[in-house]
Amino acid sequence: MLSAFTPRPLKRLFTANQCWTSFLDAGGLRDIEVEAVTKMLACGTRILGVKEYICDKPECPHVRYVTNSCGSRACPSCGKKATDLWIATQLNRLPDCDWVHLVFTLPDTQWPVFESNRWLLNDVCRLAVENLLYAARKRGQEPGIFCAIHTYGRRLNWHPHVHVSVTCGGLNKHGQWKKLSFLKDAMRSRWMWNMRQRLLKAWSEGLAMPESLSHITTESQRRSLVLKAGGKYWHVYMSKKTAGGRNTARYLGRYLKKPPIAASRLAHYNGGGA
Known part of the structure; x- marks a missing residue:
């Protein structure tokens, strides 16, 4: 059985009081914006598919299901992972200078x-x-x-x-x-x-x-x-x-790859503004 799904902070903001639906109805959004939000809302749900992991021992009854991620930069979860991976890659590429x-x-x-x-x-x-x-x-x-x-x-x-x-x-x-x-x-x-x-x-x-x-x-x-x-x-x-490539890679990662909205910045939602 899949465990109960707990919406992530940004998802809660977009789905509370039909916020995202209201934005769509108002129009004026670009296709790429609609696509990014749609992926983010589907991330970690059955909509994107589920992987089943079972033990290779026939007598073992344990089964684990893992929902697929969206890979969108607009998604705080996937965007954070992409940022960390990008920084790790750049550490081997950037000149180690000021x-x-x-x-x-x-x-x-x-x-x-x-x-x-x-x-x-x-x-x-x-x-x-x-x-x-x-x-x-x-x-x-x-x-x-x-x-x-x-x-x-x-x-x-x-x-x-x-x-x-x-x-x-x-x-x-x-x-x-x-x-x-x-x-x-x-x-x-x-x-x-x-x-x-x-x-x-x-x-x-x-x-x-x-x-x-x-x-x-x-x-x-x-x-x-x-x-x-x-x-x-x-x-x-x-x-x-900035001294060295390591600090520079971290700095660049924040500006080149980070998601536009970090979950940590969502402190309060009053039904009309966040």
Whole structure:
């Protein structure tokens, strides 16, 4: 017999008061979002199948049933396992040197543009990496870089930004390892310039205009949004150096592989908010 099923915290939140059903009925969800939640809700249930384990001794009556997991990153249980496995793998790959971690942000006035034109997010990652490569190659060095884009903030609101980890050194043309550092102000200036130029070009490629920016209809208004609005909110955050590949792998695992909602963060549900 299968033991009684106890819902996990995130499942309880999605199923309490028909929350997930209400979201579906309201519409507006992307297929990938519906798929991720559907997998998470089915994880550990008979819906995904059950494995039967029996003793190889004919006289032994013991039988054990194990339900299959979903393997979705949105699932706190499966996502945690995937994170731990990923970190263990990277420990054998990452250079055992100092690393520095950076975050490239965009002004909130432009967040809606990227939400309605998600294909632009690829350029956000690319330009963040090119920023670092430009600085390193000016000195004749090739660094190691990890990059991941996050489209949500700590409050799970839409907030596109880029996490980048880069080695504090690189290989020169002779294959020799040389120390490398980056100037925060110079990176911020290049980041702001390159992203603004990309956005201006994107307007001519046919951007979908979000409803919140529907009042912007002329070329001068578009240029003002890109070139003037939110000038002081283009940030490049740079952490202190992290020593060694082990600490770096753990740091990267939290940002590259972790589930978007950890069960430990679900403290209370009052029927309307968590």
